[in-house]
Amino acid sequence: MASELTQRTRRYDLDWLRIIAFLLLILYHIGMFYVPWSWHVKSVHAPVDAARLPMLLMNSWRLPLLFFVSGVAVRYAMDKSHTGTFIRSRMVRLFLPLVFGMFVICAPQAYLELKASGQFAGNFLQFYKGYAAFPWASPEGWDIITPTWNHLWYLLYVLVYTLALGVISLITRKRFEALLDRVASFALRNPAVCLMVALPFVFVLVRFVLSASYGAQQTLWGDWHNLLASFMVMLFGYSTAKNPVFWEYLKAVRWFSLAAALVFSGLIALNHNNAFLSDAMRAVLRIVHCWAVIYALLGFGQLLLNKPSGLLSYLSAAIFPYYILHQTVIIVAGAALTGLGLSLPVELALVTLITLLSCIVLYHFVIRKLGSLGVLLGATGATSPTSPIGATSAEK
Numbered sequence: 001m002a003s004e005l006t007q008r009t010r011r012y013d014l015d016w017l018r019i020i021a022f023l024l025l026i027l028y029h030i031g032m033f034y035v036p037w038s039w040h041v042k043s044v045h046a047p048v049d050a051a052r053l054p055m056l057l058m059n060s061w062r063l064p065l066l067f068f069v070s071g072v073a074v075r076y077a078m079d080k081s082h083t084g085t086f087i088r089s090r091m092v093r094l095f096l097p098l099v100f101g102m103f104v105i106c107a108p109q110a111y112l113e114l115k116a117s118g119q120f121a122g123n124f125l126q127f128y129k130g131y132a133a134f135p136w137a138s139p140e141g142w143d144i145i146t147p148t149w150n151h152l153w154y155l156l157y158v159l160v161y162t163l164a165l166g167v168i169s170l171i172t173r174k175r176f177e178a179l180l181d182r183v184a185s186f187a188l189r190n191p192a193v194c195l196m197v198a199l200p201f202v203f204v205l206v207r208f209v210l211s212a213s214y215g216a217q218q219t220l221w222g223d224w225h226n227l228l229a230s231f232m233v234m235l236f237g238y239s240t241a242k243n244p245v246f247w248e249y250l251k252a253v254r255w256f257s258l259a260a261a262l263v264f265s266g267l268i269a270l271n272h273n274n275a276f277l278s279d280a281m282r283a284v285l286r287i288v289h290c291w292a293v294i295y296a297l298l299g300f301g302q303l304l305l306n307k308p309s310g311l312l313s314y315l316s317a318a319i320f321p322y323y324i325l326h327q328t329v330i331i332v333a334g335a336a337l338t339g340l341g342l343s344l345p346v347e348l349a350l351v352t353l354i355t356l357l358s359c360i361v362l363y364h365f366v367i368r369k370l371g372s373l374g375v376l377l378g379a380t381g382a383t384s385p386t387s388p389i390g391a392t393s394a395e396k
Contacts, residue, residue: 010308011072011306012305012306012307012308012312013298013301013302013304013305013306014069014072014073014301015312015316016301016305016312017065017069017297017298017301017305018066018069018316018319019312019315019316019319021062021065021066021069022066022319022320022322022323023319023322024058024062025062025063025066025323025326026322026323026326026330026355026356026359027352028055028058028059028062029151029326029327029330030330030348030351030352030355031051031054031055032055033046033330033331033334033351034046034047034048034051034344034348035047035048035051035052035055036048036049036052040109040110040112040113040116040150040331041112041113041116041331041334041335041338042116042338043334043338043344043347044338044339045338045344045347048344052272053268053269053272056268056272057265057268057269059286060286060287060289060290060293061289061290061291061293061294063154063230064230064233064290064294065293065294065297066154067158067161067230067233067234067237068233068234068236068237068294069237070158070161070162070234070237071233071234071235071236071237071238071239071241072237072238072240072241074162074165074234074237074238075177075237075238075239075241075242076241076242078165078166078169078177079177079242083166083169083170083174084170086166087163087166087167087170090159090162090163090166091163092375093375093380094155094158094159094162095159096375096376097152097155097324097375097376097377097378098149098152098155098156098159100376100377101149101152101155101324102147102148102149102152103132103147105152105324105325105328105377106147106148106149106150106151106152106328107124107127107128107131107132107147108124108328108331108332109148109150109327109328109331110127110131110144110146110147110148110150111124111127111128111131112331112332112335113144113331114127114142114144115335116335117143119141119142119143120142130142130146131146131147132146132147133146149218150327151323151326151327152324153218153219153220154218155324156220157218157220157226157227157230157231158234160220161230161231161234161235164231165235165238180235180238180239181239181242181243183239184239184240184243184246185243185245188240188243188245188246188249191245191246191249192249192253195246195249195250195291195295199236199291200287200288200291202232203229203232203287203290203291204283204284204287206225206228206229206232207225207229207283207287208280208283210224210225210228210229211225213225213226214226247298247302250295250298250299250302251299251302251303252299253295253299254295254296254299254300254303257292257293257295257296257299258296258299258300260288260292260296261289261292261293261295261296264285264288264289264292265289267285267289268285268286268289271285317379317380318359318360318363318364320378320379320380321359321362321363321367321374321377321378321379322359322360322363323378324377324378325358325359325362325363325377326355326359329354329355329358329359330351330355333350333351333354333355333358334351337350337351363379367379
């Protein structure tokens, strides 16, 4: 008999986890303005070493969680509609924001990056003539390819994966989903071995087999490790979306998963201070930490977050536009503020406040009023299961 969880009309817990993951992504990108790692623009206070450990502790699991939730969402949406209709819907809801984002939202990011690196000294209109030139190239000899998708790479990858799943489903007349269900059911006869041992091992194997492309810059072509690993996570969510054994097991082992996540987090912190692990061991630690955190979140989320609220409904519709807008706001605000002689705490507080308020105000007072044009900025109208990425309606 299916569990109560799989009988619910909506997976509110996954909606909340999607929102939390995107909010953490916004904070993560604010952190990128300060940490020692390279980014589009940097604060005059960078590098801020104290920011590195919190970023490391988020780095392994925040994007896999989003890809997993997106896989669950795609499965429910695909099962509810004709596959051809689903593919057309995703093209509108994913491709249009991607193109608009590349030509409008990401252009200021590239402009300020090139100005900061001394590669361009003119005004924005002069820059845009080269930025929007086709085919993708750097006509002025810039070291970035324009137009760029920058942080919208995630949107591009979800689009590619979603279309791949849609086309396979269409060609096989949904027999592909039946095969995945049988494979998942077989593997989950022993969920401890499958989830705690086999799954992390597969990702470790992929990490080392495709090590030459590890850390590529989300260019799609050539980004083989990220491309395959992210698709595997999304396919995992797609395959287990309706498997009651999977969800019940994660709920049962939630405390064990949390304990494992804390232990692995501690090891990351210790290694951050003492660097006693080899590169290979750090890679393994990153993967097991990722799955321990995700299992803990999915397990506890079923008990603590699976309830509706007005705030959830609002944020479910708002969070995708926030994602599209946030990095441009961070870079514009950061570039404007960092030369004013502000102290680090004041500058950080202002960048954070401006970013969050800009996303909130632009969505509430502008994007929601755009009607059908709002799709260009990710507005879908509500908490529909056809929301572009990660909305997790579990309607049957």
